Amino acid sequence: MQTEIAKASADSLARAREIILNHGAVAFHTETVYGLGANAFDDGAVRRIFELKGRPADNPLIAHVHKDYDISALTDAIPAYAEKLREAFLPGPLTMVYPSAGKVSALVSCGLDTLAIRVPSSLTAQALLKEVNLPVAAPSANRSKHVSPVTARHVYDDFCGEIPLILDGGACEGGIESTVLDCTGEIPVILRAGLVTREMIERVAGACGVYEKKTGERPKSPGMAYKHYSPKCDTAYYGSDELNMALERYECEREAGGTPCFLCESALARSLAQRGCFVLDLGETGEQMAQKLYELLRRAEDAASLLIAIEPTARGGVMDGVFNRLTRAFGRNTDEA
Numbered sequence: 336m337q338t339e340i341a342k343a344s345a346d347s348l349a350r351a352r353e354i355i356l357n358h359g360a361v362a363f364h365t366e367t368v369y370g371l372g373a374n375a376f377d378d379g380a381v382r383r384i385f386e387l388k389g390r391p392a393d394n395p396l397i398a399h400v401h402k403d404y405d406i407s408a409l410t411d412a413i414p415a416y417a418e419k420l421r422e423a424f425l426p427g428p429l430t431m432v433y434p435s436a437g438k439v440s441a442l443v444s445c446g447l448d449t450l451a452i453r454v455p456s457s458l459t460a461q462a463l464l465k466e467v468n469l470p471v472a473a474p475s476a477n478r479s480k481h482v483s484p485v486t487a488r489h490v491y492d493d494f495c496g497e498i499p500l501i502l503d504g505g506a507c508e509g510g511i512e513s514t515v516l517d518c519t520g521e522i523p524v525i526l527r528a529g530l531v532t533r534e535m536i537e538r539v540a541g542a543c544g545v546y547e548k549k550t551g552e553r554p555k556s557p558g559m560a561y562k563h564y565s566p567k568c569d570t571a572y573y574g575s576d577e578l579n580m581a582l583e584r585y586e587c588e589r590e591a592g593g594t595p596c597f598l599c600e601s602a603l604a605r606s607l608a609q610r611g612c613f614v615l616d617l618g619e620t621g622e623q624m625a626q627k628l629y630e631l632l633r634r635a636e637d638a639a640s641l642l643i644a645i646e647p648t649a650r651g652g653v654m655d656g657v658f659n660r661l662t663r664a665f666g667r668n669t670d671e672a
């Protein structure tokens with residue numbers, strides 16, 4: 336199969352519609368990361384998404400809809416705080432988990448009685464969702480466990496020859512996946528941190544919890560149980576007070592003939608570069624780090640044999656999401672090895 340990369344146009348959108356209505360999958364730009372979408376009503380198409388990604392069968396998908404889509408047909412009982420949050424943040428990088436009305440394929444939610452719904456703000460995503468006028472089940476368009484894609488090229492690298500079309504909207508400005516928010520209880524609870532932060536949700540909803548899995552319990556957002564977002568090169572992670580150890584590791588790798596590389600925030604990146612080290616600069620703010628993280632992880636796997644991350648010192652806001660992805664990518668924060 337040829338994999339075409341095309342900007343959204345009348346032609347490419349008509350082709351995307353044709354593919355999705357005929358049980359196929361199309362990758363598309365969103366403001367967070369690229370998604371790999373199929374008709375959420377279509378069991379076979381949803382199954383194909385799991386197969387393409389090599390995704391564990393107990394990790395549910397998000398249903399994406401356009402901004403005028405009436406989600407009341409897909410959900411039961413939307414709490415009042417959720418209406419306020421929708422008003423404040425949608426379209427945008429916030430996924431809301433509701434009691435499901437059971438209308439989409441049961442495979443989307445992996446048999447859970449809830450449904451995650453997202454209304455992306457990306458013009459490319461909106462154009463596609465309008466064109467099909469259906470809920471589109473879409474995980475990030477990467478192979479399971481690999482780094483999420485933030486350019487059409489990244490999607491192509493993972494799925495060349497296996498999907499017919501990638502709708503190219505350029506680089507994703509957000510850079511990490513949407514915040515996943517459980518809206519089935521008395522107050523909203525963050526299941527996956529992202530660009531819509533706890534502070535932002537609290538301001539609108541009055542309260543916001545953060546889900547923490549109890550030992551032994553099945554996680555509420557099953558995706559969070561897996562090692563994720565990992566580059567294919569070797570990785571190491573050091574605290575901001577462990578720089579000497581990190582430098583020793585760098586030297587060891589270099590002496591062994593490898594190509595070590597640091598990943599760290601700007602101030603440290605500048606001083607390591609002055610010492611002649613190979614460095615990828617994450618930026619200074621949470622927003623910058625979110626935007627650059629996956630791009631740099633993908634770059635590292637082509638350029639380095641060992642990627643050494645040094646813990647950033649920035650805290651709060653979007654950094655919750657950045658830390659979550661960073662520690663998962665470096666195998667620091669998971670149930671699994």
Ligand code: TXA
Nearest residue numbers: 367369370395396449450451474475512513556557558
């Ligand atoms: O920004 C995003 O959310 C991107 C773009 C493509 O929209 N999508 C994305 O999908 O990140 P994925 O499949 O890589 O991650 C979906 C997350 C997983 O952690 C999954 O467990 C959780 O959402 N999730 C999906 N449905 C859920 C549900 N009913 N209850 C709890 N968690 C759910």
Ligand code: MG
Nearest residue numbers: 474475483512
């Ligand atoms: Mg993903």
